[in-house]
Amino acid sequence: MAWIPGRRLRLLLFVSLLLFKGMPAGAAGGEAGPFDDRIIYHVMVSMFANGNPGNDGEITGWKHPNYTGGDLQGVLERAAHIQSLGVNTVWLSPVFAARTSHGYDVLNYYKIGPAVGVPNDPAASLDLFRRLVKDLHGRGIKVILDLPLNHANAAYDRGEGDPDKLNPRATAARQEAEKVWEGWNSGLRYWNFDHQPTRRFLKNVALYWLTKEDVDGLRLDYVRGVPHDFWAELNAEVKKAKPGAFLVGEAWIDSQGEEANAKDIATYFEKVGGQPQFDSLFDFPLQIAMTEVFGKGAPATGLEERLRRTETLYGPGARPTRFLDNHDLARFLSWSQKPERLTAALGFLASLSGPIAIFYGTETGLSHGGPKTGFTDVGRIPMPWKSLDEGLIAQVRRILQTRREHPALFRGGRVPLLAARDHLVMAKVTPEETVFVGVNLAGEPREVAVDAAGLLASGTALRPLLGESAATYDAEKGQLRWKLPALSTVMVSAGGTAPAP
Numbered sequence: 001m002a003w004i005p006g007r008r009l010r011l012l013l014f015v016s017l018l019l020f021k022g023m024p025a026g027a028a029g030g031e032a033g034p035f036d037d038r039i040i041y042h043v044m045v046s047m048f049a050n051g052n053p054g055n056d057g058e059i060t061g062w063k064h065p066n067y068t069g070g071d072l073q074g075v076l077e078r079a080a081h082i083q084s085l086g087v088n089t090v091w092l093s094p095v096f097a098a099r100t101s102h103g104y105d106v107l108n109y110y111k112i113g114p115a116v117g118v119p120n121d122p123a124a125s126l127d128l129f130r131r132l133v134k135d136l137h138g139r140g141i142k143v144i145l146d147l148p149l150n151h152a153n154a155a156y157d158r159g160e161g162d163p164d165k166l167n168p169r170a171t172a173a174r175q176e177a178e179k180v181w182e183g184w185n186s187g188l189r190y191w192n193f194d195h196q197p198t199r200r201f202l203k204n205v206a207l208y209w210l211t212k213e214d215v216d217g218l219r220l221d222y223v224r225g226v227p228h229d230f231w232a233e234l235n236a237e238v239k240k241a242k243p244g245a246f247l248v249g250e251a252w253i254d255s256q257g258e259e260a261n262a263k264d265i266a267t268y269f270e271k272v273g274g275q276p277q278f279d280s281l282f283d284f285p286l287q288i289a290m291t292e293v294f295g296k297g298a299p300a301t302g303l304e305e306r307l308r309r310t311e312t313l314y315g316p317g318a319r320p321t322r323f324l325d326n327h328d329l330a331r332f333l334s335w336s337q338k339p340e341r342l343t344a345a346l347g348f349l350a351s352l353s354g355p356i357a358i359f360y361g362t363e364t365g366l367s368h369g370g371p372k373t374g375f376t377d378v379g380r381i382p383m384p385w386k387s388l389d390e391g392l393i394a395q396v397r398r399i400l401q402t403r404r405e406h407p408a409l410f411r412g413g414r415v416p417l418l419a420a421r422d423h424l425v426m427a428k429v430t431p432e433e434t435v436f437v438g439v440n441l442a443g444e445p446r447e448v449a450v451d452a453a454g455l456l457a458s459g460t461a462l463r464p465l466l467g468e469s470a471a472t473y474d475a476e477k478g479q480l481r482w483k484l485p486a487l488s489t490v491m492v493s494a495g496g497t498a499p500a501p
Helices: 006-020 053-058 072-077 079-085 122-138 176-183 196-212 228-241 258-269 284-295 301-314 339-350 390-405 407-411
Strands: 039-043 089-092 096-098 106-112 142-147 151-153 188-191 217-220 246-249 356-359 413-419 423-429 433-440 446-451 463-466 471-474 479-484 488-495
Touching (some): 039 079, 079 122, 106 196, 142 246, 196 217, 196 228, 258 284, 301 413, 390 407, 413 446, 479 488
Parallel strands (some): 089 142, 217 246
Antiparallel strands (some): 423 433, 433 488
16 A cells, blocks of 8 residues: 655645645646646547448548448537537547548548548538538537648659648658558558658648648647657647647557656657647556556556656656547457446546547447457447447546536646555645545445545535545544545545645
8 A cells, every 4th residue: 555644745735735826736736738628539430420321432442340431421410429428629530531441541631531521522521521620619629630740641642632842752661660560551651751841741731721621639640750850840830820729649659568658758748949849648658557457457556656657757747648548459348348447447537637538439338359458450349329328428428527617637736645456545636626536446345544634624525526425534633534435436525725734
């Protein structure tokens, strides 16, 4: 059991509260970020909803065995479902012209693919995309496009796909990951970042969708294949052209573990020439730790250790995007068939400062057999629209609603209080509110007592936010006593400014 002693706890609180004077603290105790409240719903378009069966034959290259004909019309028709979950951002997998069902082999960055749009009618396809963006914006939902700038199809359209006549250059595979993709007969070529017109070409692509098509951000694929200075240059131009745009990068070494990934991700949180590279990066190390703890039953102490380690590595200004799974990983429920473990993991995810992302279908318990560590595409499964788990969806809505309504969760300073084999307690603190987060992954309830001196004043009433759990504060002993239900993440709130230690 890792229990923070009272003296050390009061020191942590004193430092945290100093940071709160005049500004709320964020994930690692620094200034709050502009994208902390983002709840991102990740849509793999080809698997989500088939709104136009007439475009199903437009995949001329590799097609996933689970391909369901998903397209932009399907996303538009299911926008009400997305809105009902309480998310505020949608991340669309690549929607550009491509040969494959996944879309990462772009043929033309400036054209919506006929497989997700309207066959033989590029203008109608673009109009459909614009209607989807307008509809989501009307629902208070921002749109992020998945944009692969490291590579494109070897048959890239060098006429209409290069409107500024920059003649971008490409190379053969260079990095180990790229050489692996070559073995899959991917048909890719890799952009040459030593060639300045190529860099200009790729920046123009990003700026087009952000400024001309009203997209709110970009998920930038495989950033490890691109020089750091390019990302810093792109970030600077994007922030000048569209200050509120959100740039989130994917830096992932799928063959390596938590620490190697964390150290690599940290290099993309560093500034280059004084300029940030990204607003956020996906936190693969924490995803690995959450899978181990919530999915496989590893000790909760590992989760606390990973949080502290990555917070240190990434630095106080970092805002990683946390997530449970995505299109390149096994789905969470493949590791554990217990939906209680999923809701516990989602509850904990919702309590972490900074953006969070949820893969489509997680809200209804979508899963598959054969869990696998590292890269796999088995999680790309059709959304089961005819058999949704409404009970689970209601729980997910409640978790996300709790996050939206309590800024302490998405931008508060984190104070670890207790980490044991099967349970964990922490506080999320802003000047306005202190929220206690309790995790219990045992099969029976656990009653815990933690040192909360400096966090709570005498007579403070604790009200449940998420889950039904009884918590009281013993001012004489400075202890929070809390009964944590089995297999759950629960939260209680103490409103008002935290007292001085």
